Amino acid sequence: MTLNNINVEETVQQVANLLATEQGLSPALKGSLEMLLLLVSLLLNRLGLNSSNSSKPPSTDPYRKKQPRPASDRKPGGQPGHVGVTLQQVADPDIVREIAVDRSLLPSGQYRVVGHERRQVIDLDITTVVTEWRAEILVDAQGKRYVAPFPEGVSRPVQYGIGVKVQAVYMSQYQMVPYNRIAEHFLEQMHVPVSAGTVVNFNQDAFARLAFFELWVKQALAGEPVVHVDETGINVGGTRCWLHNTSSKGLSYFYAHTKRGGEALDAIGILPGFHGVLCHDHWKPYFQYGRNHALCNAHHLRELERAWEQDGQQWAQRMNAFLKEANQAVHDAGGCLGAATAAQYRSRYRELLKAAEDECPAPEPHQGAGKRGRVARSKARNLLERLQRFEDDVLRFMEDPRVPFSNNQAENDLRMIKVQQKVSGCFRSMDGAQTFCRIRSYVSTCRKQGLTASEALRLLFQGKWPAFMTASPVSEGAEWLR
Secondary structure, eight states, X not given: OEETTEEHHHHHHHHHHHXXXXXXXXXXXXXXHHHHHHHHHHHHHHHTOOTTTSSOOGGGSTTOOOOOOXXXXXXXXXXXXXXXXXXXXXXXXXXXXXXXXXXGXXXXXXXXXXXXXXXXXXXXXXXOOOOOOOOOEEEOTTOOEEEOOOOTTOXXXXXXXXXXXXXXXXXXXXXXXXXXXXXHHIIIIIOOOOOHHHHHHHHHHHHHHTHHHHHHHHHHHHTOSEEEXXXXXXXXXXXXXXXXXXXXXXXXEEEEESOOSHHHHHHHOSGGGOOSEEEESOOGGGGGSSSEEEEOHHHHHHHHHHHHHHHXXXXXXXXXXXXXXXXXXXXXXXXXXXXXXXXXXXXXXHHHHHHHHXXXXXOOOOOSTTOOSOOOOOHHHHHHHHXXXXXXXXXXXXXXXXXXXXXXXXHHHHHHHHHHHHHHSSBSSHHHHHHHHHHHHHHHHHHHTXXXXXXXXXXXXXXXXXXXXXXXXXXXXXXXXX
């Protein structure tokens, strides 16, 4: 890295060499100076990090500029086959207003009506619907009373209906609106008094109703051929915890736990019984599960970018271009390369890594007595060795059409959890985090299956399960789905 025309890495290395050869320094002073050099190196590594060469989010980039889109031969706007959302007239309007021509303004003569010109105004009319159930009471000759039974779910003199529950849970768990603002919305827009505590009760009701869905989705994910996994830090009552995500193209499951590694993954209970391809970002505990693995190449691209920008590693720039080329080739081939083409790309991959050994060699082993353990390696060297050791997992996307280039499926599913943390700051308790995770798992899965969040929640409070659950092989023999 160069700052004000000064190569900082070389300068730090020169100082470190001088310290190593200096004989007159006391051990305390020498140790302090070495610690300062270490801190300078760590801060320098952070100084050049951004969203393109690390896992930092784009929002943290200083003076972030929007990258121009690459040139394309497609015309602007919606492409053929795109389902638009243009406002359209309806065939059966709720209100029809007739406008007659003011005949007094017309020239004298005979006129006849030949039709009309239609224009429609689509607006909202938020109303509250109160349904009163009146149970008939009969009394026989002996004075014994007989009262007609109320419908299932009508258990109090006055209560909220399904629509209120759906709207409250939708705003709280899907749109992530704070409880107090939800209460304001109901009171100001609908004139319905709903307290923040009532919204919490609605969420707890949804959580309890989804107990069987949690069992179903965990079984379904364990049987998927490819599963994506990732985790992100969350704040639970001021304590650092972890929110784990296990997902596929059609399923989502979230779970909050105090741990990040194997203890949490075993507690979730999906991966111990999973025997497919596990796609992840090289977090070591994940290698204990699944039959095969696919590593996220989006992470590799960022790490290669960092090795090129900060360490000046030419091989990293070439490998970055190679992975992008291979990904484009897979896309052009329809999702999978032929055996001969894949072998050619694999050979080029090995040649690039072999050439990288000259530019980024392994460090010399420890010299002298008393020094044990693995010699420290640079980030670039660690990346190089990882790409060599896990070649099959890095390139699996070329030959298996089910395996994607990156782990973006899991990262996309986790993105809204980060939004929740920005909005609310934290979960007040682990129970609140688990409530959010279970409801979010259900809504996310339903959306992947073509249902809207509102439709999914309405089915839930009506006591019905979506069709994709009842039609799934996982549901065979499950009495709770009938």
